[in-house]
Amino acid sequence: MTTDATGAGVTAQALDSLRGTADPRLGELLTGLVRHLHDFARETRLTQEEWERAITFLTATGQACTDTRQEFILLSDVLGLSMLVETLNSDRAAGATESTVLGPFHMTDSPVRALGDDIDLVGGGERCVVSGRVRSADGTPLPGAVVDVWQADDKGYYDVQQPGVQPAGNGRGLFTADAEGRFWFRTCVPAAYPIPTDGPVGVLLRATGRHPYRPAHIHFIAEAEGHTPVTTHIFVAGGDYLDSDAVFAVKQSLVQDFTETDDPSLAREFGVANPFRHARFDLVLERTA
């Protein structure tokens, strides 16, 4: 006779075993984890064979990780968990720039650059100027704000993915806003790109009939004294995959026009040849309490 057909007894024992956890927050997290993990198995009536496949998948995910690749973050990304955690932890005031995921390519320090510098050290793709102002939510400009920028090139690759092909620091820059809180730099329009699909996450994407692409975007971290930093992207309006980002990171407020520009005075101002694309937007920070 089965003494515990629904497994309620095992669940109770597993929960009970966590009562000696020294750190109360860890105890809370592990309790929630065991509860959900067991409910998942119970509700789906998970079979031994399915459990074995899950073990194999998780093991392969761990073993695909290297110094330059984080397959578990990728798994969290494609399951929407990374973006959910980001969302839950970004309770911003009205008007402040929305945040989005950091992503896996902020792994090297961005080189310090002067306002107006070209962060495209290779010179491919469409020429582009990005400009705007760092300001507080009440409109006050934030002189000396630091703006960290990184992006893929016009083929969809980050410098760290192509050592020896792209120079280190290509597509990256650490800028300091001027006395009026303004920032501006030159670059190329980044391309949409697929997340890596040669590992377990690729197997998952294929099994679920999903494409691996992220819409074209530029990453930013903006920081200023007395304000909460923001980690975000801007997405290129009109590009592919904006409504099916493989990692669910698009927020409508972050989609920006990269306007086709052919204005001689603007071209002179930014030191670019016509025509070029121009993305203009402000990075708006929330004052810390």
Added chain:
Amino acid sequence: MTTDATGAGVTAQALDSLRGTADPRLGELLTGLVRHLHDFARETRLTQEEWERAITFLTATGQACTDTRQEFILLSDVLGLSMLVETLNSDRAAGATESTVLGPFHMTDSPVRALGDDIDLVGGGERCVVSGRVRSADGTPLPGAVVDVWQADDKGYYDVQQPGVQPAGNGRGLFTADAEGRFWFRTCVPAAYPIPTDGPVGVLLRATGRHPYRPAHIHFIAEAEGHTPVTTHIFVAGGDYLDSDAVFAVKQSLVQDFTETDDPSLAREFGVANPFRHARFDLVLERTA
């Protein structure tokens, strides 16, 4: 302004992305997984830092796996998931022997042995006879039933954990029941032992204030024609950790007396010296439908 403070929008997108899954069962499992994973993060208000620690832990767990060590199974074990899955998939008729987890040490074929053989090839610890009958739930003996046995030695180690110290096949035997369904063999009383604690699972056990021990037990898989095989243990009654097995695998019906015996006729029958311990129990299989 935050457009999706609870993350409901991200969850909806992640669930929607699974709609193209070709295998309907996989779709069901992934949908349940995303739902529970997101609810877990939402309910606990998981922080970025906690998420990062979880990623680091899972990565280390995958990287601790080798050909002879499966840290993800161990993690599943100590969270009670392995035993829950086992329980959900072992809906047995009244009277049939209850099942329990396979465990990680059934990794080599047990050597074929004759009834009465001693599976303790080293000769340590307390001498012991294990005997019983394989029968159907209605009492019919099952001649020719196959009984696969494996156990730790009197120090708590399996042969595969100590290559070069224990001979291969120590503590293992593949027996065939006689014409009356009987099986019997000699061995030593196994010791309780700790699961491996030098990896991420050990970190988890220490953080939760749990000991790593499993109560002393002998593993069995019994198979007979026309019957559902059973994978189980017998636990040594009166031993330590019976009510706090690190992997939650104890079922009361599986706890067996290893009776102190000093009976000359029994000693002669089994070819052992007095005194010895004697575990007697039947392996009861359920007829397949």
